[in-house]
Amino acid sequence: MKTGEDRLVQRITRALPFKGLPGLALGAGDDAALLTPQPRQELILTCDWSLEGSHFLRNKHAPDSIGWRCLARAVSDVAAMGGEPKYFLLSLALPATHTGKWLKGFLRGLSRAGRRFRCQLAGGDTTRNNKILINVTVLGEVPMGSAVLRSGAEPGDLVFVSGRLGGAELGLRELTQGPLLSRRAISDRNRGWLKKHLYPEPRLALGRWLAGKRMATAMIDLSDGLSTDLGRLCAASSVGARINMIKIPKVILPKEKGRTRFDVTELALHGGDDYELLFTVHPGQAGNVPSTFQGLPLSCIGEISHKPEVLLVGTNGREERLVARGWDPF
Amino acid sequence: MKTGEDRLVQRITRALPFKGLPGLALGAGDDAALLTPQPRQELILTCDWSLEGSHFLRNKHAPDSIGWRCLARAVSDVAAMGGEPKYFLLSLALPATHTGKWLKGFLRGLSRAGRRFRCQLAGGDTTRNNKILINVTVLGEVPMGSAVLRSGAEPGDLVFVSGRLGGAELGLRELTQGPLLSRRAISDRNRGWLKKHLYPEPRLALGRWLAGKRMATAMIDLSDGLSTDLGRLCAASSVGARINMIKIPKVILPKEKGRTRFDVTELALHGGDDYELLFTVHPGQAGNVPSTFQGLPLSCIGEISHKPEVLLVGTNGREERLVARGWDPF
Numbered sequence: 001m002k003t004g005e006d007r008l009v010q011r012i013t014r015a016l017p018f019k020g021l022p023g024l025a026l027g028a029g030d031d032a033a034l035l036t037p038q039p040r041q042e043l044i045l046t047c048d049w050s051l052e053g054s055h056f057l058r059n060k061h062a063p064d065s066i067g068w069r070c071l072a073r074a075v076s077d078v079a080a081m082g083g084e085p086k087y088f089l090l091s092l093a094l095p096a097t098h099t100g101k102w103l104k105g106f107l108r109g110l111s112r113a114g115r116r117f118r119c120q121l122a123g124g125d126t127t128r129n130n131k132i133l134i135n136v137t138v139l140g141e142v143p144m145g146s147a148v149l150r151s152g153a154e155p156g157d158l159v160f161v162s163g164r165l166g167g168a169e170l171g172l173r174e175l176t177q178g179p180l181l182s183r184r185a186i187s188d189r190n191r192g193w194l195k196k197h198l199y200p201e202p203r204l205a206l207g208r209w210l211a212g213k214r215m216a217t218a219m220i221d222l223s224d225g226l227s228t229d230l231g232r233l234c235a236a237s238s239v240g241a242r243i244n245m246i247k248i249p250k251v252i253l254p255k256e257k258g259r260t261r262f263d264v265t266e267l268a269l270h271g272g273d274d275y276e277l278l279f280t281v282h283p284g285q286a287g288n289v290p291s292t293f294q295g296l297p298l299s300c301i302g303e304i305s306h307k308p309e310v311l312l313v314g315t316n317g318r319e320e321r322l323v324a325r326g327w328d329p330f
Numbered sequence: 331m332k333t334g335e336d337r338l339v340q341r342i343t344r345a346l347p348f349k350g351l352p353g354l355a356l357g358a359g360d361d362a363a364l365l366t367p368q369p370r371q372e373l374i375l376t377c378d379w380s381l382e383g384s385h386f387l388r389n390k391h392a393p394d395s396i397g398w399r400c401l402a403r404a405v406s407d408v409a410a411m412g413g414e415p416k417y418f419l420l421s422l423a424l425p426a427t428h429t430g431k432w433l434k435g436f437l438r439g440l441s442r443a444g445r446r447f448r449c450q451l452a453g454g455d456t457t458r459n460n461k462i463l464i465n466v467t468v469l470g471e472v473p474m475g476s477a478v479l480r481s482g483a484e485p486g487d488l489v490f491v492s493g494r495l496g497g498a499e500l501g502l503r504e505l506t507q508g509p510l511l512s513r514r515a516i517s518d519r520n521r522g523w524l525k526k527h528l529y530p531e532p533r534l535a536l537g538r539w540l541a542g543k544r545m546a547t548a549m550i551d552l553s554d555g556l557s558t559d560l561g562r563l564c565a566a567s568s569v570g571a572r573i574n575m576i577k578i579p580k581v582i583l584p585k586e587k588g589r590t591r592f593d594v595t596e597l598a599l600h601g602g603d604d605y606e607l608l609f610t611v612h613p614g615q616a617g618n619v620p621s622t623f624q625g626l627p628l629s630c631i632g633e634i635s636h637k638p639e640v641l642l643v644g645t646n647g648r649e650e651r652l653v654a655r656g657w658d659p660f
Contacts, residue, residue: 002565003558004660030480030566031410031550032376032470037367046362047377047419047467049457054423080361089377091465093384096660125379125465128659135421135455135465137377140362150360220361228333235332236360329458330334330426 008099008126012090015107016114016121033087033122035139042147044140046077052132054329060175063102065198066134067109073223074138075117076202076275080221081149082211083142084204087122088114090136093129117204146211148279150236153218157280157304159241160289162203162296165226166251166264169271171197173262193251200275206293207277215289216279225270225326229278231310237280240309243302243322269312272327280304338429338456342420345437346444346451363417363452365469372477374470376407382462384659390505393432395528396464397439403553404468405447406532406605410551411479412541413472414534415449420466423459447534476541478609480566483548487610487634489571490619492533492626495556496581496594499601501527503592523581530605536623537607545619546609555600555656559608561640567610570639573632573652599642602657610634 002010037043050070052058061069071088078085090110094103114120119138171193202221210216220233226248234241250268281289289298305311312322332340367373380400382388391399401418408415420440424433444450449468501523532551540546550563556578564571580598611619619628632643642652 003554003561003654003656003658005658006562006565008660031407032374032413032468034411034472034477034479035373035375036474037371037373041367043365043367043373044362045365045417045419045467045469046453047421047455047465049421049423049455049463049465051423051457051459051463054457054459077361081364083362087375089375089467091377091379093379093381099660123376125377126659127379127381127384129381129384133379133381133463135377135379137375137419137467138362139373139375139469142364144366147364149364224333231333232336235336324333326333328333328335329456330338330429 005126011103012107013121016111033089035087038141040144041141042144044078044081044083044142044147046074047135047137048074050134050136057176058132063105064109067106068113068199070134070136071110071113071117071119072200072202072275074136075119075204076221076223078138078140079202079204079207080219080277081142081147082207082219083140083147084208085117085119085138085140087139088119088136090121090124091134092124093127093133095130095132096128098132117202142211146214148211148216148219150218150220150233153233153237153239153280153304155239155304155306156283157217158283158286158300159243159278159280159302159304160298160300161249161276161278162206162298163274163276164249164251164297165222165274165276166267166271167193167196168200168273169267170251170262172273197273200273202275203277203296206296209293210279215281215285217282219277219279222274222276222278223272224328225272226278227269227322228324228326228328231324233278234308234310238308240305240307241302242305242311242313244313246315247299247301249297249299269322270325335456341433342437343451346441363419365417368471370474371471372474374408374411374413374472374477376404377465377467378404380464380466387506388462391528393435394439397436398443398529400464400466401440401443401447401449402530402532402605404466405449405534406551406553408468408470409532409534409537410549410607411472411477412537412549413470413477414538415447415468415470417452417469418449418466420451420454421464422454423457423463425460425462426458428462447532472541476544478541478546478549480548480550480563483563483567483569483610483634485569485634485636486613487547488613488616488630489573489608489610489632489634490628490630491579491606491608492536492628493604493606494579494581494627495552495604495606496597496601497523497526498530498603499597500581500592502603527603530603532605533607533626536626539623540609545611545615547612549607549609552604552606552608553602554658555602556608557599557652558654558656558658561654563608564638564640568638570635570637571632572635572641572643574643576645577629577631579627579629599652600655
């Protein structure tokens, strides 16, 4: 009596079984998911596209990585508010040729990410399409009143960023253009770039810690690139910023003679998909920001200013406007 | 400093302004929406694809109708649980050629539907794509413990359906194949089919009433067709059903000599997108189901049986298995 779609849904729910966490009364399989909100928590709701051709390439990205990334992208928005992801909805449109081996790999990556981020499948929608289309909705929680918004930055606040920037962009280039370095220079390092692109780690623990300690006045995740996302945080807060080029933690490239294919500053300023956190801290609190959090470097890269423009201070001390040149589909 | 995507988001949020309903702390424009759950309510979470080529045709469906339908589809899942929609996320992927006039029409229909269903934009994601892709997530509420699931039907329960079935399918054929009837026979009636297809009305008031009175033991909305969705309700409840062909409320076709292009029984059994409610009622309660609810006919079409199969009793009294022949993308 089952339709083709019902069988597909069954394959998905078997790969991502509903564990009956507290708060979820009913998972995938009914008209909708039914959730019992926890007391003294606010809800965080976000969704993200992952489209073939825009966000991944069918012949370059392993299905396992596509599954991981589509959830990581949406979970990162929850991290950027200082929350915990709880449930996700998976909207999946697939060619009929991709409901076998490809789907199995995809669900393996998605399931691994779900366990890693403690985020459980609660429903979704499936249909057929000649291109692979994914949309993931994540519902998260944050203790009442402690969510960190984009809009809370004040002039004088210091600007911090986690991790090193530009690695995911470099990983994408490695994936699409072939090895970036000669065999001689290949080390575990470029595996690192690839991993950063293929299996990004949303900074959940850092986001929760910053929100819990009321350390961050504003926060955003770096999905489209520093130049674009810092501009968004400033616009939401009606402020500007002054950033020091030398202080930006950039991806480290091993030196090779005669090879200058990559400008690490450009990668760090405009490269997308790093999913690091950019946050602002009141100057009186800045001393309490550790230099690393659980092994992840935290760097102060500048400060918030009154004037609504983002300035970049170069190594020669000269200031120029930082134009948003990160990912922009339009 | 704004990117093209930021400007598009601005156009969307201006067309669908955030009204600050109680419960929504923060709408579109941050990393995610922030919601304060209401006391003694459970949350309903659902999402639905609306894809060019599958769910609508760019050159046949007015943008206004595409905007209305994409929200109506997801809201109907909330109706089917007896809940009230509250907020929605809009994921929209568009060709660059469609960010002007087309988008304006789309947002007009979506905004009209949002007001009609009392469901407010709370966020989303936008990107570019050569085909128009839409995914809508709806968050709804239902008083604690009163949601109606698919899985509550018991043998002996009576099976009811709202409205008349097959009209939306007929409207789709009118839209794609041209006028179904000669000029002579055209009346407001086929405007009715078209309207049913283009601007479906999720049965929110009926769903809430049935849940509030604890009248329905199980419920599902008819999105893929009676034969498919009744099969799903039965599978979820581990029961079967016996349906009388003569009792199914079918779309009414004006008689035309020599014209038998449409089998209304086929349309009513397998036609999709009616978004009527199919629900089951304990036999002791069935007398309390009115014949109409706010002008909408409610028809008893059969009963739930032990044996897990769906049988159709023909006009001649003969029984046959009702095979799921509604919409199935796979």
